[in-house]
Amino acid sequence: MSNLTVIQTSPDPEQQVPGQRARPSIADRIGGIGQNRLSALLLVLATLVAIVWANVAQDSYSSFWETHLTLGVGNDLELDFTLHALVNDALMAIFFFTVGLEVRREFAIGELTSWSRAVVPVVTAIAGLAVPAALYVLLTSGTDYSGAWGIVISTDTAFLVGALALIGPRASGRLRVFLLALAVVDDVGALSIIALVYTEDFNPLPLVIAAVGLLGVYLTRYLNSGRGPVYATLAIIVWLAFLASGVHPTLAGVAIALLVPVYRPTRRDVDHALDLARTFRQSPNSEYARAAANSLRESISINERLQSAYSPYVAFVILPLFALANAGVLLDAEILAAAARSPITWGIVVGLVAGKFVGIFGASAFMKTFRLGDFGAGLTLDRIAGGAALCGIGFTISLFIVELAIDDPAVQNEARVGVLSGSVLAFVIATVIFRVSDRIRPPGESARRLARPIDPERDHIFGALDAPFTIVEYGDFQCGFCLKASGSIQEVHRELGDRLRYVWRHAPLTRYHPNALAAAEASEAAARQGKFFEFERSLFADQEHQLPVDIIRRAEELGLDVEQFEADLTSPEVTARVQDDMLDAEAMDITAVPTLFVNGRLHVGPYDAQSLIRELMETAPSADARRSEG
The missing domain is CATH 3.40.30.10 (Glutaredoxin)
Incomplete structure (x- = not known):
């Protein structure tokens, strides 16, 4: 079967000519991107609905999200939330919980386990945090809101991955891994800044309760059964303690996630699950079925099980709801004119679009020029340029920090205009860079020569x-x-x-x-x-x-x-x-x-x-x- 003609005409995937794209590439199989595309499209749709709703029926939009919801027992123990606060304080805690799970996984068994592998995304992420903030402060100095620089620091991971799936270049696997690792470090920085900079009315006593609850979360891993209800109960206690302390309660989700264990399945666990499955096949009954199901489930870490369980709700419910509740910016002529003159708006646009690009691409080019860190085959500067531009999409956490850092509704509108404009502009620029990059690369050229030189220390x-x-x-x-x-x-x-x-x-x-x-x-x-x-x-x-x-x-x-x-x-x-x-x-x-x-x-x-x-x-x-x- 070594004849080339036979190889070309055979339907067997092993016999096709290298370079043909008759099926998904290896990197496509590493990480499915269908959910990411749909999530990004739902975010865009929810944003458009919010903008139309706020401009067509402003009173309806405002009054709906200001509707009060009271939960409690008697008159002594009750919580009063608006729907807007419920989304931003409670539902977004689940979003930040999934972010924390991803951070925990990457540092435990993912891209950030080894410093030699992590140095490139870590350094570029830090530059991508610092440069946008510096540009924003420079453009807004002398205003009352130069301290709102946190708006421009964070990349929206959901939009980033979804946009890369929509407009990304050919052979984008290495770029996707790089951007995901960068986004994890970016999230750590953004969450730290929310906790340290945008926390008001701090009360340390409830944090003692939160610390006890977090200790309970850590120790729950040692229970033989019933861990789910224990995790849920402790999570609610920790969230309420954060809420009472003045630290934004969404950060409770991150704190809990960082204590959830993560590990790769062991071969013995898999073999044990297979043995129980065979037993069930030979003697089908409910007891063997439960044993086989429990063994299979327990072979996968709680971290990964929770990610699988919550990610569809976050992608398809929580983030679109957040966009619907926070993206309703008024866009009449007066507001747009005010935004066009506002240093806040321009600080955000320049911070997101130019700051992220200069920080990430500049740090990458410096490290690549001086051979600092391992970039890997396919992660070329033109690919990084497109990814750096795409990192200017700062939607979710940017809008989140608008609420925390700015108290004037008019200035909030200007800031939201900046976030939306900057994110759209970043998307357009990234699309152009990726299309030009693909056009200047002759089709199939990457397949004709070995991309990574032979390394006796590695190969x-x-x-x-x-x-x-x-x-x-x-x-x-x-x-x-x-x-x-x-x-x-x-x-x-x-x-x-x-x-x-x-x-x-x-x-x-x-x-x-x-x-x-x-x-x-x-x-x-x-x-x-x-x-x-x-x-x-x-x-x-x-x-x-x-x-x-x-x-x-x-x-x-x-x-x-x-x-x-x-x-x-x-x-x-x-x-x-x-x-x-x-x-x-x-x-x-x-x-x-x-x-x-x-x-x-x-x-x-x-x-x-x-x-x-x-x-x-x-x-x-x-x-x-x-x-x-x-």
């Missing part, structure tokens, strides 16, 4: 490091054609000996091979004990058996420290290592495996040993070029 290399010939394979341990390519490359090595170095990189087709990702991570866990290629050969030798129990058995057969191996399987470093390769593959438009690069160039055609040797000889770099590459 899995078989053969001499300074060998004159190189084959890099992006492959999948469950792919039958990768097995054939592996056999061909072994023949090439027998022929060329130490003159060949072979490099393996991961590109698991998870849509077609459900165990391929787990196998890739297992090989990385084995690599941490110096046995990557031994584990690779073991995986290829038995492609039909790659379940968790088979993975552990292979580790035992190879003499690995199984306890350490299992710990490494759940480590963020292993996960990040595989995802890095997958994002590199996406950046090069690789959607089929095996994809081979011979001496740094994409191999097109048969991959039998003689064809590979012929191409190696024809494309061999000069000795000087090899020394430069090394």
Whole structure:
């Protein structure tokens, strides 16, 4: 099956020509974006409805959101909220709770676990917080509202991800990961500023109650059952304590989320769940059903279960309601004229559009120029420029801080005009940058050359490091054609000996091979004990058996420290290592495996040993070029 014509015409995804876009790319499968698109569109729709409602029936809009809702027991214990406050203080606490869960996850098992990986989004996010604030203060100095600089500091993560899905460039996986990590740091900064700068009438005593409640939240993880009701009860107590203290109660959601445990499922947990499922299949009854369901649920961390449970409500209910309650800015000629003359409006527009772009793109360009931090293949300056412009969409938290930082309704209107105008302008600029970026990149060029140079400190290399010939394979341990390519490359090595170095990189087709990702991570866990290629050969030798129990058995057969191996399987470093390769593959438009690069160039055609040797000889770099590459 090595003939190119056969590969092109076969419907099997493993046999298609690399670079074809007949199905979603690897990075598309890393993170689905359908919900993000719909969430962003609902936010836009809710914003438009709020603006139309406020301008067509201003009295109706104001009176509706000022409707009072009283909750309580007797006359001594009651809470009185307007609908507007209920949305901003209570429902938005759930939004900030999900933000906190994402922050907790990223710092525990995500992109921000390692400083070497996190330094780029952390530094650029800090610059993206500081520069907009400085520009706003500069433009509004001498006014009563120069202290409202918090309006321009935050990027709206929901709009950012949704807009990237709508207008983002080809091969946007690496950019999406970068922007999400940046947005997490941005959220941490914004939430800290809300707590430190925009808290009034502070009363420390209720925070003692909140601290006790938060301790209870932390200890709840040790309960064997019934954790859900305990979490809910403690969350309400902590929220009420924050409300009584004067600290904005939405921050209670963040505090609680940071204490919710997060971890990756262990192989033993998965095996246990599978065993219970098999028992239920053999003897179907309610007891076995509950045991299997509970075991499967408990194998996933509470953090991720809560994110899955709440994210649809946040995306489709809470954020649109927030936009409906807060985006109702009056847009008559007098107000627009006042906004056009207002330093507040211009400070916000310039802060969001120019400040975010200059801060994020400037910091990125500086770090890339001086090689500070790891940007990864595909994260080029033109991509970063579009992402930096997109970060100027400061909708949700910007409108939220308008309410906290400005007390004059007229100035609030001017500020809202600035937020909406700046966000729209940022979206338009980002769209133009992305379209120009895609246009100046010849289609398929990224697929013709190896995007990331070989790194002996990082890559899995078989053969001499300074060998004159190189084959890099992006492959999948469950792919039958990768097995054939592996056999061909072994023949090439027998022929060329130490003159060949072979490099393996991961590109698991998870849509077609459900165990391929787990196998890739297992090989990385084995690599941490110096046995990557031994584990690779073991995986290829038995492609039909790659379940968790088979993975552990292979580790035992190879003499690995199984306890350490299992710990490494759940480590963020292993996960990040595989995802890095997958994002590199996406950046090069690789959607089929095996994809081979011979001496740094994409191999097109048969991959039998003689064809590979012929191409190696024809494309061999000069000795000087090899020394430069090394």
